[in-house]
Amino acid sequence: MVRAEGRATPENKNGNENEYIAEFRDVTFVYNKGVTYETKAVDSVNLKIRRGLITGIIGATGSGKSTLIQMLNGLIKPDSGEVLIDSENILSKDVKLKKIRFKVGLVMQYPEYQLFDETVESDIAFGPRNMGLSEEEIKRRVESGARFAGLDFSLLKKSPFDLSGGQKRRAAIAGVMAMEPELLVLDEPAAGLDPAARREILGKIRDYRKERGTSVVMVSHSMEDMARYCDRIVVMNQGRVCMDDTPPKVFGSSEELFSAGLDVPGITKVAYELQKLGIDIGRDIYTVKYAADMLCEKYGLKASAENF
């Protein structure tokens, strides 16, 4: 059964080894090797990605985060070091990269430019078909992928080039989801989307992880989104990992973030300002609801349960 093999099930989650879905061991990658502009995009990175969690990677432009995540399915090969998926070095000769790519689904930045097939349906089916699944199973996968991405079934027979930008993005995400990857890697999945669409896609990723235990790695420039949806945050600065912790710990360390060319969410800054005024609700405030709840608790007010 291909499906069982390609998914993290609770049964095979035993022992320490299985705590991590992916691992970078002393990984270095150099762009423009040997010329004047030689740059270490990724510099001696050691990082473990926890199974079943949403890990956010943040960093300024050029900090190496996109390069790093493209190594997770072997799209970019490091100059030195090892990349492990399920404790298996994906660069070793015995490992078939094709199999790794069924396991690790990568949604690149602006994936709407990667559609190529005649119809949306065949585009989404491309991955599952390569996995050698039955036609029946492919059909089911196409539908579940489309459903996840919020893509109307009536669009499946259309040419991808007749879709709007937002629909193309959904079709591209459907294609990766149809492979039911064990590790889902997304580079700026919500870039260019309006706030409601951002919430929809990020919320779906969170729900999907909850339902299936899929591990997720995602890159974003929005500190607010990362604070809200991630379980772990990895901070990159000039090719190196400088923090790897929970959102409150990371967003509570503003100095480190600023020196990495990043920012804290607006609400965290409000917490700093409150602290200056003698209203101390801590510096590890990273979502608006949490800030409101802390204020209400401290001053005996009744917090509103609503969430947006």
Added chain:
Amino acid sequence: MSNTNKANEAYEKNEKNEITESKKAGGADIIKAENISFTYDGGGSEEKVEALKNISFSVKEGSFTAILGRNGSGKSTLAKLLCMVLTPDGGRLTVDGVDVTSDETTEEDIYEARKNVGMVFQNPDNQIVATIVEEDVAFGPENLGIEPAVIRRRVDEALDIVGMRKYARHSASRLSGGQKQRVAIAGTIAMRRRCIIFDESTAMLDPIGRREVMDSIVRLNRDEGITVIMITHYMDEASLADRVIVMDGGEIVMDGAPSEIFVRAEELWQCGLDVPQTTELLWRMRKAGLDVPLDAFGERECAEAIEKALEKAAKI
């Protein structure tokens, strides 16, 4: 000094005076739209999409307007109409006194009107044309046939405004996203655009890049008197404008100062939008029974508003 040089100098002077004078006069309308609409016909086979429905509004010279709206609300179509890439199907659109929708308007009139409006797009990599920064900024003015000495001065000035002068001789391809966007902005400034439309120009940038670009936008509006129309999905950016227009379903559904718009949090949420995090916190505190205003957008102002309200409620 050659005659052409003198002529150019006089031309420059005139342009500058024009901008300051109209600003002093309290701002004439640089853009005026009356019942404009636009429908994409989908090349015959597709269903027609009515992107804009009878929109009316005007933009004062020297003002800073933010346009918000979910994907597909018609805001990018509006931007294309304002910079005259598309022509409205119906209604009247006047740019700097030229009615671009009138049958009597010639191609040349429209060409002249276009010189007033520049546009900066989303993707920093799609709008740099030259290899060296200053050559890229000079590209526009060169194509307008302006004297080299004047171009030199304009390029330097423009790079100063966006804080990129020290990168003048750098390779454009090696700049960060934020720096590339500032070079693109400098290019439109060097062409003496009186109105610049930004179509989600910070969407692809990291936090520092966003801040750099927003600083440049604010500066060129405040110090140079250039009219700014900014389409964005970021509410904190929109709160820097002096006017916010909210679009939904091809229509203008809200239009007012940020302090008037962001307090209508529920309506904005219904339009698929957000409010700044500061407003959301104040909104939640108000729901919890604390008497706070909703229009303290700055982080400090927000904290102070909460402190004041807590004091008043005798909680501290």
